[in-house]
Amino acid sequence: MTVLLATILKVVVIFGALISAAGISTLAERRVSAWIQHRIGPNRVGPFGVLQPLADGIKFIFKEEFVPEGANRWLFILAPALSAAAALMSVAVIPFGGLITEIDGTPILMSIADLDIGALWVVAIGGLGIYGVILGGWASNSKYSLFGGLRATAQMISYELSMILCILAVVAMSDTLNLREIVNLQDSADSRCFGFLPGWNIFYQPLAFVLFVICTFAETNRHPFDFAECESELVGGFHTEYSSMKFALFFIGEYCAMIVMSCMTVTLFLGGFSVPYWSEAPFLIGLASFLLKVTFFMFLFLWVRWSLPRFRYDQLMNLGWKVFLPLALVNILLTGLAVSL
Amino acid sequence: MANLLFYLMGLGAVIGSLLVVTSKNPITSVLSLLGTFFCLATIYLLAGFQFLAAAQILVYGGAIMVLFLFVVMLLNLGHPEEGSGLEFMNKRRMPFAFAASAMLIVLTFAGVLGQGSAPGAVELAHMATIGDLAGLMFGSFLLPFEAASILLMGAAVAVIVLAKRERTQAVER
Amino acid sequence: MVIIKRKQLTWMEKAYLPEVIRGLRITLGKMFQKPSTRQYPEDPLITTEVTRGQPRLVVNEDSTIRCVSCGLCEIACPAYAITIDGQETDRMIEREPEKFEIDFLRCILCGFCEEACPKEAIMMSDELELADTSRQGLIYGLDKLKRPVSALKKRIAYINKINDRWRTSSST
Numbered sequence: 230m231t232v233l234l235a236t237i238l239k240v241v242v243i244f245g246a247l248i249s250a251a252g253i254s255t256l257a258e259r260r261v262s263a264w265i266q267h268r269i270g271p272n273r274v275g276p277f278g279v280l281q282p283l284a285d286g287i288k289f290i291f292k293e294e295f296v297p298e299g300a301n302r303w304l305f306i307l308a309p310a311l312s313a314a315a316a317l318m319s320v321a322v323i324p325f326g327g328l329i330t331e332i333d334g335t336p337i338l339m340s341i342a343d344l345d346i347g348a349l350w351v352v353a354i355g356g357l358g359i360y361g362v363i364l365g366g367w368a369s370n371s372k373y374s375l376f377g378g379l380r381a382t383a384q385m386i387s388y389e390l391s392m393i394l395c396i397l398a399v400v401a402m403s404d405t406l407n408l409r410e411i412v413n414l415q416d417s418a419d420s421r422c423f424g425f426l427p428g429w430n431i432f433y434q435p436l437a438f439v440l441f442v443i444c445t446f447a448e449t450n451r452h453p454f455d456f457a458e459c460e461s462e463l464v465g466g467f468h469t470e471y472s473s474m475k476f477a478l479f480f481i482g483e484y485c486a487m488i489v490m491s492c493m494t495v496t497l498f499l500g501g502f503s504v505p506y507w508s509e510a511p512f513l514i515g516l517a518s519f520l521l522k523v524t525f526f527m528f529l530f531l532w533v534r535w536s537l538p539r540f541r542y543d544q545l546m547n548l549g550w551k552v553f554l555p556l557a558l559v560n561i562l563l564t565g566l567a568v569s570l
Numbered sequence: 571m572a573n574l575l576f577y578l579m580g581l582g583a584v585i586g587s588l589l590v591v592t593s594k595n596p597i598t599s600v601l602s603l604l605g606t607f608f609c610l611a612t613i614y615l616l617a618g619f620q621f622l623a624a625a626q627i628l629v630y631g632g633a634i635m636v637l638f639l640f641v642v643m644l645l646n647l648g649h650p651e652e653g654s655g656l657e658f659m660n661k662r663r664m665p666f667a668f669a670a671s672a673m674l675i676v677l678t679f680a681g682v683l684g685q686g687s688a689p690g691a692v693e694l695a696h697m698a699t700i701g702d703l704a705g706l707m708f709g710s711f712l713l714p715f716e717a718a719s720i721l722l723m724g725a726a727v728a729v730i731v732l733a734k735r736e737r738t739q740a741v742e743r
Numbered sequence: 744m745v746i747i748k749r750k751q752l753t754w755m756e757k758a759y760l761p762e763v764i765r766g767l768r769i770t771l772g773k774m775f776q777k778p779s780t781r782q783y784p785e786d787p788l789i790t791t792e793v794t795r796g797q798p799r800l801v802v803n804e805d806s807t808i809r810c811v812s813c814g815l816c817e818i819a820c821p822a823y824a825i826t827i828d829g830q831e832t833d834r835m836i837e838r839e840p841e842k843f844e845i846d847f848l849r850c851i852l853c854g855f856c857e858e859a860c861p862k863e864a865i866m867m868s869d870e871l872e873l874a875d876t877s878r879q880g881l882i883y884g885l886d887k888l889k890r891p892v893s894a895l896k897k898r899i900a901y902i903n904k905i906n907d908r909w910r911t912s913s914s915t
Contacts (some may be wrong), residue, residue: 265773533767536769
């Protein structure tokens with residue numbers, strides 16, 4: 230009974246934290262863009278503007294709900310929900326921290342579900358978020374939206390391949406798909422790289438790490454690969470026709486996907502909740518280390534967005550199919566060789 | 571609880587697959603097919619095949635159906651003319667359809683009734699985890715597995731060749 | 744026809760990633776520089792005598808108004824923002840405005856009234872803030888327009904300087 234209660238508590242806390250983190254990310258996006266552009270950014274609502282996302286949310290709720298003429302009503306409403314739900318669901322297997330406590334001999338771990346197929350789950354469920362984009366783009370009955378949806382589709386399929394191959398390299402090394410075990414393997418002292426570096430996969434798989442990080446940018450439709458939105462060509466891409474809370478849901482979905490992808494990068498390549506040179510660190514310190522690493526990758530998302538220009542669409546496709554896929558394949562071949570030797 | 575979920579998902583799968591063939595709007599068809607795949611994935615999960623469920627969602631849900639949607643949108647099939655989706659079922663084709671369905675039903679029941687009697691069949695319990703599945707795939711069934719992959723590869727190449735030839739003819743005309 | 748010679752990229756530039764990192768370094772550097780934004784209400788705009796804010800009526804030290812309600816500014820105003828009703832007075836100048844209204848919903852802050860005025864009676868002040876919740880509230884009457892000469896001294900001196908230069912140069 231208490232175990233069930235603990236699980237429910239974990240679900241509530243993790244989902245709540247994820248959605249709040251998405252809200253805070255929107256504020257961070259605006260503040261970081263302001264700093265990079267020599268501005269100050271929103272700092273009026275609450276101390277340092279921390280209540281700005283709340284104000285935005287209230288504003289979104291009171292905006293007019295609008296369904297364009299000729300739109301497919303049900304799909305138009307379903308799309309943002311799908312987009313947000315997929316991103317929220319994929320967080321379920323991320324191990325945020327180690328052992329919290331034990332109840333009646335049952336260990337309570339800091340992740341909602343400890344699936345054997347964790348790595349696959351994130352890719353499978355996270356990949357469904359694309360349906361929100363496609364359906365939203367198609368159901369809007371607008372050519373800009375349709376173009377955004379189509380571009381997002383082709384882009385997602387192209388980059389998902391390379392991304393899965395990068396994950397596969399890590400999985401082949403760790404011999405498991407369970408994310409917690411992947412983290413524990415990186416934590417153990419005898420996995421140290423060259424004897425002194427922490428046993429993180431980034432040192433064993435530098436190529437896969439770089440490819441994976443770039444693929445996460447393409448997967449979450451972020452700059453410099455944001456062809457689904459592409460303000461300068463497609464007005465707003467798939468969410469051109471959206472308003473009010475439906476628009477906000479798309480954004481929650483986007484930021485949640487970014488957070489989940491950052492979590493995946495940290496878990497797969499940067500030792501997750503482990504602390505370098507401190508095996509089996511206490512729960513809170515492990516959690517803090519995890520959040521710190523995720524924050525860095527979230528910052529990277531924002532930093533890159535406000536630094537780099539957008540690619541051209543054919544460049545994106547060339548990069549995906551002619552550079553990333555061969556590199557990922559070579560990487561997995563080399564990994565296979567190294568593992569079998 | 572698990573039984574209830576199983577029957578619910580089974581019902582969902584049946585309704586979804588019926589909607590696929592009867593609905594007028596191709597987009598609805600694609601989405602119902604997606605729903606069917608989800609129900610199937612849940613059933614796999616209930617049976618304890620986590621990997622199969624994830625692969626189902628990843629491959630069919632995440633990639634194949636996205637491609638279907640992509641094609642439907644690209645060809646702008648989303649706004650069909652009036653008419654039933656069952657129009658292709660004319661009298662000449664009906665017997666073949668029934669024969670194929672009957673065959674499928676016989677095969678299914680044969681599989682259900684004579685569990686494990688087919689040549690090379692494996693006990694279900696032996697493929698629950700990924701490790702077991704990998705052992706079967708790359709161990710005892712390596713040859714059929716690779717043969718299937720070569721067959722699929724050949725099919726993919728054949729499709730490209732066929733599509734390409736048609737196009738050059740059209741240009742010459 | 745213009746033939747543009749594109750720069751040949753070196754191997755490092757074609758690899759793209761080093762250049763990306765270079766770009767990221769630049770933006771990171773910018774993040775820690777002082778922002779060039781002004782926090783407006785707390786940190787108001789710096790005004791000088793050149794600032795062309797809202798026009799105001801000059802009041803002499805003996806608290807009499809300089810305006811003689813000649814109507815030149817009313818005619819000069821391109822936005823028809825000024826309305827004047829004159830009346831007689833016992834003072835030397837014999838006339839003064841009974842009603843002097845500037846509709847700030849119409850005023851474009853061009854400063855033509857200031858140029859037209861023969862008496863240095865209407866001057867562009869450095870007051871820039873203009874917000875109200877009603878249209879009526881933005882039609883300023885005499886009570887809101889009057890400013891003591893000391894507040895507008897700088898502007899009057901500046902206009903005199905400019906006018907002097909203009910006068911000497913046009914003498915040819």
